[in-house]
Structure formats: structure tokens, C-alpha cells
Amino acid sequence: MEQEAAPSRVVCPECGRSKGLGYCGDCLVVLQDGCPSLPPLPVKVDIVLHGETSTRSTALHAALLAPAQVRVFRHDAGSSRRRCDPLDLQLPDWDAATTAVLFPEGPNTPAVGSSSCPPFQTLVVLESSWRKAKGLLAHPQLARLPRVQLPPEACGGSEFTWRRGDGSFRGSVEGGMSSIEAIQRCCRLLDPSHDFDALLHWFRRTKRLVDARGPLPTSRQEARARQRQKREHQPMLEEREQSAQGQQEQQQQPAQEQQWQPAQQ
Helix, strand or coil, rough: CCCCCCCCEECCCCCCEEEEEEEECCCEEEEECCCCCCCCCCCEEEEEEECCCCCCCCCHHHHHHHHCCEEEEEEHHHHCCCCHHHCCCCCCCCCCEEHHHHHHCCCCEECCCCCCCCCCCCEEEEEHHHHHHHHHHCCHHHHHEEECCCCCCHCCCCCCCCCCCCCHHHCCCCCCCCHHHHHHHHHHHCCCCCCCCHHHHHHHHHHHHHHHHCCCCHHHHHHHHHHHHHHHHHHHHHHHHHHHHHHHHHHHHHHHHHHHHCEEE
16 A cells, blocks of 8 residues: 655745645645535534644635635634634624534534524634633633534544544544534535535545654643653753762862861971
């Protein structure tokens, strides 16, 4: 089986940065040909990006493939910042009668496609870690919107296997999945005549690359590795400092004895 070749890096014409995934997540520009055609989405999708980088975000794939129906809201009109107050986000004044947030708050959250699910024309997707998403829901524009979730039968078989744990939705919730998988499955429930697999184009391409080279560590995993390495080296550093201090004291002691030695008559 041939391994997936890493895409060549291309300079984004909008920001001038070199990108290696075939698209620029900051500018939402496709940099390489080969994107599949996508049927119209059954609803509009608004993505709220908070505490997640454009490179790691999978929800942005929907904006690349269906720019006419997908909007992205994030800090500083395009940059990806981890340490931001979610209340600083500039979000639209959504109509609560036609908008729903895809977020499983509990077992009583209405499931998409069920009789208890409120009708909606716009689906808001939170692209954030599981922990930060809960804080994001306190935003006034999001707090007043109804929540919906995928039914249990639509939550199995996720292909998002390279970012489990570390506070991510995939590792914290049974049946969790990537954001783009959740969007694709929601669209399929709302319009069973299409499978909307084209939404997973960039996601599956990334998966093939990860399977070939292995997953990259998350920022939290990198920080933990640095702390572990520091703990492992700490005894050695202390031993070296003690040894150096002992040598310095030995060198100073003869000089002091010579300095205070009384002159012999």
C-alpha cells in the first residue's frame, strides 16, 4: 500500500504565508486543485472558532468547500488565539426561532431529526476544546439559542483517532467526533438524499497523512514532555551544581589559609 505523499507547500496569495495542507485556514483559501463537488447544504452553518488554531480546526473544511453557506467567526478577524476571552467575540444577533447550537448539553438535549428537535435554518458549530466550549456558551448571543445534538445512532464510527484526550471533545465524550464529521452527519440527517461525504475531503486527506507519519503532539502534550524532561534532568543538574560548588570551596580554602597564615619570624 502506497503512503500518502505530503502535499507541497504553497504560498497563500492573501497572507503570503507558506501552507502545507493544500489550503489556508486563516484566509479560507483553497491552494490546490482537486476539491470534490458538494451538493447544497440543507442548512446554513456558522462556525465559532475559539481557542483552536486554524491548522487544527476541521470545521473550517466546510467553509472551504461551501463558502456560500458557511460563515466563520473568530478573534481578531482571522487570527487564531488561544488565550482570549470568549465574551470578546463579535457574534451576530441570531434569531433564536431559526437558529440552533450543535452541542450535547445532556441526555435531554433534542436530537437532530427527532420530533422534539426545534426547527432551524442555521446551525451554529463551536470549534473549541470541550472545556472552552462550555465557557463559550456563556456568550450572550449563544446563551439564548436552543441546543441540539446528534442522535446516538449517528455518533459511532468516528475516523478522528489522532487527537484523543487532552480536553478535546473526541476524548471527553463517548461517541465524540471531529467537528467536520458532526457537520456532515447532521446534514445527512436533515437531507437523507445525499451523504455529503465531500465535506470530509480535507479531513480524510489529513488522516492519511497522519496514518503515514504518526500524529503530531498537541501543545499540552509538548508542555508535559518538557516538564517531564526537566524533572528527569533536575537531579543531575543539582549534582553538577553541588560538585561545582564543592570544587569552588576547595579552591578558595587554600587561598584563605595562605591569606591568614601568620608571618614566620
